[in-house]
Amino acid sequence: MLSIKNLKAGIEEKEILKGINLEIKAGEVHAIMGPNGSGKSTLSSVLAGRAEYEVSGGEVILNGKNLLEMAPEERAREGVFMAFQYPVEIPGVSTTNFIKTAVNEVRKYRGQEALGAVEFLNLMKAKMKQVEIDQTLLSRSLNEGFSGGEKKRNEIFQMAMLEPKLAILDETDSGLDIDALRLVANGVNALRNKDNATIVITHYQRLLDYIVPDFVHVLYQGRIVKSGGKELAMELEAKGYDWIKEEVKEAETA
Amino acid sequence: MADNLGILDEVTNSEYKYGFVTNIEMDTAPKGLNEDIVRFISAKKKEPEFMLEWRLKAFRYWLKMEEPNWQNVSYPKINYQDIIFYAAPKERKKYNSLDEIDPELRKTFEKLGISLDEQKRLSGVAVDAVFDSVSIATTFKEKLHEAGVIFCSMSEAIETHPELVKKYLGSVVPYTDNYFAALNAAVFSDGSFVYIPKGVRCPMELSTYFRINAENTGQFERTLIVADDSSYVSYLEGCTAPMRDENQLHAAVVELITMDHAEIKYSTVQNWYPGDKNGKGGIYNFVTKRGACLGNHSKISWTQVETGSAVTWKYPSCILKGDYSIGEFYSVAVTNNYQQADTGSKMIHLGKNTRSKIVSKGVSAGFSHNSYRGLVKVNKKAVNARNFTQCDSLLLGDKCGAHTFPYIEVANQSAQVEHEATTSKIGEDQIFYCNQRGIATEDAVGLIVNGYCREVLNQLPMEFAVEAQKLLAVSLEGSVG
Numbered sequence: 001m002l003s004i005k006n007l008k009a010g011i012e013e014k015e016i017l018k019g020i021n022l023e024i025k026a027g028e029v030h031a032i033m034g035p036n037g038s039g040k041s042t043l044s045s046v047l048a049g050r051a052e053y054e055v056s057g058g059e060v061i062l063n064g065k066n067l068l069e070m071a072p073e074e075r076a077r078e079g080v081f082m083a084f085q086y087p088v089e090i091p092g093v094s095t096t097n098f099i100k101t102a103v104n105e106v107r108k109y110r111g112q113e114a115l116g117a118v119e120f121l122n123l124m125k126a127k128m129k130q131v132e133i134d135q136t137l138l139s140r141s142l143n144e145g146f147s148g149g150e151k152k153r154n155e156i157f158q159m160a161m162l163e164p165k166l167a168i169l170d171e172t173d174s175g176l177d178i179d180a181l182r183l184v185a186n187g188v189n190a191l192r193n194k195d196n197a198t199i200v201i202t203h204y205q206r207l208l209d210y211i212v213p214d215f216v217h218v219l220y221q222g223r224i225v226k227s228g229g230k231e232l233a234m235e236l237e238a239k240g241y242d243w244i245k246e247e248v249k250e251a252e253t254a
Numbered sequence: 255m256a257d258n259l260g261i262l263d264e265v266t267n268s269e270y271k272y273g274f275v276t277n278i279e280m281d282t283a284p285k286g287l288n289e290d291i292v293r294f295i296s297a298k299k300k301e302p303e304f305m306l307e308w309r310l311k312a313f314r315y316w317l318k319m320e321e322p323n324w325q326n327v328s329y330p331k332i333n334y335q336d337i338i339f340y341a342a343p344k345e346r347k348k349y350n351s352l353d354e355i356d357p358e359l360r361k362t363f364e365k366l367g368i369s370l371d372e373q374k375r376l377s378g379v380a381v382d383a384v385f386d387s388v389s390i391a392t393t394f395k396e397k398l399h400e401a402g403v404i405f406c407s408m409s410e411a412i413e414t415h416p417e418l419v420k421k422y423l424g425s426v427v428p429y430t431d432n433y434f435a436a437l438n439a440a441v442f443s444d445g446s447f448v449y450i451p452k453g454v455r456c457p458m459e460l461s462t463y464f465r466i467n468a469e470n471t472g473q474f475e476r477t478l479i480v481a482d483d484s485s486y487v488s489y490l491e492g493c494t495a496p497m498r499d500e501n502q503l504h505a506a507v508v509e510l511i512t513m514d515h516a517e518i519k520y521s522t523v524q525n526w527y528p529g530d531k532n533g534k535g536g537i538y539n540f541v542t543k544r545g546a547c548l549g550n551h552s553k554i555s556w557t558q559v560e561t562g563s564a565v566t567w568k569y570p571s572c573i574l575k576g577d578y579s580i581g582e583f584y585s586v587a588v589t590n591n592y593q594q595a596d597t598g599s600k601m602i603h604l605g606k607n608t609r610s611k612i613v614s615k616g617v618s619a620g621f622s623h624n625s626y627r628g629l630v631k632v633n634k635k636a637v638n639a640r641n642f643t644q645c646d647s648l649l650l651g652d653k654c655g656a657h658t659f660p661y662i663e664v665a666n667q668s669a670q671v672e673h674e675a676t677t678s679k680i681g682e683d684q685i686f687y688c689n690q691r692g693i694a695t696e697d698a699v700g701l702i703v704n705g706y707c708r709e710v711l712n713q714l715p716m717e718f719a720v721e722a723q724k725l726l727a728v729s730l731e732g733s734v735g
Contacts, residue, residue, distance in 0.1 A: 102688075
């Protein structure tokens with residue numbers, strides 16, 4: 001589904017990603033972990049198409065299409081969804097209205113008719129149940145005055161509504177207490193199926209107790225330095241990142 | 255942050271879709287302004303003596319005045335001898351029915367989305383269509399007549415209801431008020447007149463559509479709405495003009511009067527030609543709008559969506575004379591490219607327990623300047639006056655300006671006056687968030703701006719709220735690269 005080859009990118013002439021390689025198949029969940037400043041957020045930003053990041057090499061192919069040539073909104077319409085670490089507030093725009101606009105933009109792109117008010121409402125009800133979100137949240141202005149947990153749950157609800165092929169959860173666990181974390185994780189798990197893939201970017205192993213990954217990758221100094229199964233996350237939790245840093249150093253000096 | 259990202263930097267032209275010209279034979283006054291022109295206009299309209307006298311007094315007063323320059327806008331000096339003060343489609347006989355209207359004019363209004371055909375109109379909205387200096391048609395007259403409502407052109411009102419005109423015209427905005435009010439009184443050619451009798455709730459929305467067509471002309475219309483005891487009316491005006499390279503002057507006066515327990519809701523969607531992306535052409539929109547809540551418990555509510563005009567200069571105001579009277583002002587003013595707007599409101603509290611509310615939302619893009627200017631004045635005898643003012647500015651890009659000039663004068667200790675103000679920028683983050691959900695940048699800006707203006711748009715009558723939302727998006731088209 002997603003193939004990242006030798007991806008190099010940075011911001012303001014500073015190279016942060018120094019050749020990322022990653023293959024993700026439909027139905028898989030990949031966790032990307034790493035210490036602060038390793039390039040985790042840069043990777044998600046580059047995949048989503050943030051303008052301030054510059055790609056200097058490599059390629060990213062999503063279902064046969066060159067992702068890097070697309071505008072951010074096209075990527076979204078192609079099925080890339082990013083759950084933001086810090087979802088923005090848009091005062092005066094109701095959450096429902098916003099999601100309806102987004103859903104219909106995506107449908108238009110796929111050659112489907114726009115959803116009418118009733119159909120949309122029915123879809124919304126079904127999804128609300130699936131990810132356990134409160135109706136009152138949806139009638140409020142988008143993210144305005146939402147608590148940290150509410151914002152993250154709203155992200156997962158949008159993900160449910162948009163049914164992406166590739167979901168990127170950017171430090172979705174940051175700032176969540178254990179109950180909120182469980183709710184968010186339940187939502188993500190409910191949306192997993194054999195046709196979509198998920199990238200979970202996280203600092204801590206904690207989230208991976210709830211969203212169990214098929215693969216774990218460690219990002220360090222702009223490269224994936226180690227990959228493994230879910231047990232790698234446990235090892236990181238137990239031992240920290242220092243031993244990885246050591247390994248990298250040894251490899252460099254050898 | 256926005257500065258180095260470049261997304262908001264680029265400014266291109268926005269589409270003005272009402273810029274066409276109607277080819278029709280016109281009857282025009284010679285260029286320039288003098289007493290003969292004033293007499294010419296009055297004679298054209300076969301006005302009674304009292305009107306001519308009033309016009310002449312206004313004209314002589316105007317000659318002694320100076321054009322104001324305190325407002326935060328700049329434009330080249332207007333040469334009043336280079337303007338045509340009267341232009342009307344030729345062969346204008348009295349129409350016995352709406353079917354007799356010149357097809358060319360009918361087509362013009364159809365193109366603007368204003369059908370003069372009653373069957374095709376949105377049910378529940380009566381329209382007075384003003385083309386250059388004269389009113390072309392007023393729909394649903396009979397139905398309104400049944401309710402006792404008078405809705406006609408100002409010319410017709412002078413003819414058929416001189417007593418009402420004599421009593422109220424100039425009573426809220428006297429010709430001595432300001433330079434443009436004096437000019438308007440001298441040369442105004444038409445406009446709408448509304449009278450709602452006691453106890454009547456007007457059965458439909460009333461609306462006037464103003465269209466400037468002729469070249470080198472100024473449009474000076476005058477609207478007067480009187481709501482007698484316990485009556486209610488909702489009134490809306492819209493306006494457009496062709497795209498031309500030279501500037502055109504529009505100096506209107508609107509007067510509203512409410513008696514005991516009466517209410518007038520006055521909404522404006524102003525979309526005069528704003529000029530091109532380099533600031534060439536466009537309308538100078540210098541308007542005096544004022545309402546007087548004469549009666550106790552009466553209410554006047556102004557709502558305006560201002561997206562057009564090269565230069566806008568207007569302050570819809572309320573004089574709260576009656577005890578317990580209420581004045582409201584809800585405004586969205588959008589400026590793009592080189593547009594300039596200096597707009598706001600005045601709330602003058604005279605009666606006891608009077609209340610006023612001002613909600614102003616400015617949106618600036620391109621190289622434009624957008625100023626809020628407002629006065630809240632509480633007189634000595636206005637016990638327990640309340641005012642709440644909220645004044646927000648939204649900036650798109652870094653080459654535009656937003657300015658706020660609030661004036662508060664309080665002479666009674668029991669008054670409570672609140673003023674809140676914010677200035678914000680549309681964030682790259684907000685736009686990217688929308689992009690990431692599949693919404694393109696232009697649509698994202700429309701969405702964000704509409705959200706920002708929602709409180710004001712909610713005040714508009716349903717039919718027009720949708721139009722206004724689209725208009726906001728169109729006005730800002732090209733304001734982001």
